[in-house]
Amino acid sequence: MKYLYFILHLFTVSFPLLRSFEPRIKYAKKWNALFIGIAITGAFFIAWDILFTRIGVWGFNSRYLMGVYIFNLPIEEILFFITVPFASVFIYECVIYFLPRIQTNKFIKINTGLIGFLLLIFAVLNFDRLYTFWNFLFAGIFLIYTGINNPDWLGKFWTAYLIHLVPFVLVNGVLTGYGLEEPIVWYNNEENLGIRLITIPIEDTMYALLLLLMNVTFYEKFKQTTKQNP
Numbered sequence: 001m002k003y004l005y006f007i008l009h010l011f012t013v014s015f016p017l018l019r020s021f022e023p024r025i026k027y028a029k030k031w032n033a034l035f036i037g038i039a040i041t042g043a044f045f046i047a048w049d050i051l052f053t054r055i056g057v058w059g060f061n062s063r064y065l066m067g068v069y070i071f072n073l074p075i076e077e078i079l080f081f082i083t084v085p086f087a088s089v090f091i092y093e094c095v096i097y098f099l100p101r102i103q104t105n106k107f108i109k110i111n112t113g114l115i116g117f118l119l120l121i122f123a124v125l126n127f128d129r130l131y132t133f134w135n136f137l138f139a140g141i142f143l144i145y146t147g148i149n150n151p152d153w154l155g156k157f158w159t160a161y162l163i164h165l166v167p168f169v170l171v172n173g174v175l176t177g178y179g180l181e182e183p184i185v186w187y188n189n190e191e192n193l194g195i196r197l198i199t200i201p202i203e204d205t206m207y208a209l210l211l212l213l214m215n216v217t218f219y220e221k222f223k224q225t226t227k228q229n230p
Helices: 004-018 027-054 075-098 106-125 130-149 154-175 203-228
Strands: 058-060 185-187
Touching: 004 075, 004 154, 027 058, 027 075, 027 130, 027 203, 075 154, 075 203, 106 130, 106 154, 130 203, 154 203
Parallel strands: none
Antiparallel strands: 058 185
16 A cells, blocks of 8 residues: 555556657657656645645645655655646647647637636635635636736647546545545645545645646747757
8 A cells, every 4th residue: 555656656657658659749759848847847836735744734644655755745746746747748739639620719818817817816715725725826826827928729728637637536536535545645624625526625626727737838838949949
């Protein structure tokens, strides 16, 4: 059981890693841009994770951990910000290849900003719940910023996000205790809304959105830089 969290990482990256070298998606050729984006986004999320773990917003069950810690976080939690973006951006690249007709339009732009604005309202209304407040605040700000910039990949991002919710529910469901005697990652319900999607705090859906959106934003930025400077 001590390897369960690590096994989830192997499950997460196995398919996209195996398909990274196939000639259509050519994911491996874009790894330079990908890992720069993962590093920048990961630094932000790891700092957030360290603080929230320290003050008890969430924590980790040693029963399912290998026992290696970095910055007082289990190594498996650090890997989360590598393996999950790696797999999620792969889904995004598949959307680009297989669904090229999906475009960004005014409707998507407006609704991106609107969702961001609604998240800011929810954040203010729940300022006393740390996970809800900061999660919705960060996601809301980044969505508004993205909506204003209206990048041409925004429509494909939303499609990838919706698709990635399927493996998200599978993996995060196990992390939060589905099918287990105890959760791998526990949450202090005083710091969230207490609403669960099966076993997953509803806030995690916005956490996943922010994680993917930041990674795609930096990924696209550095992917274009790589094209300009071969």
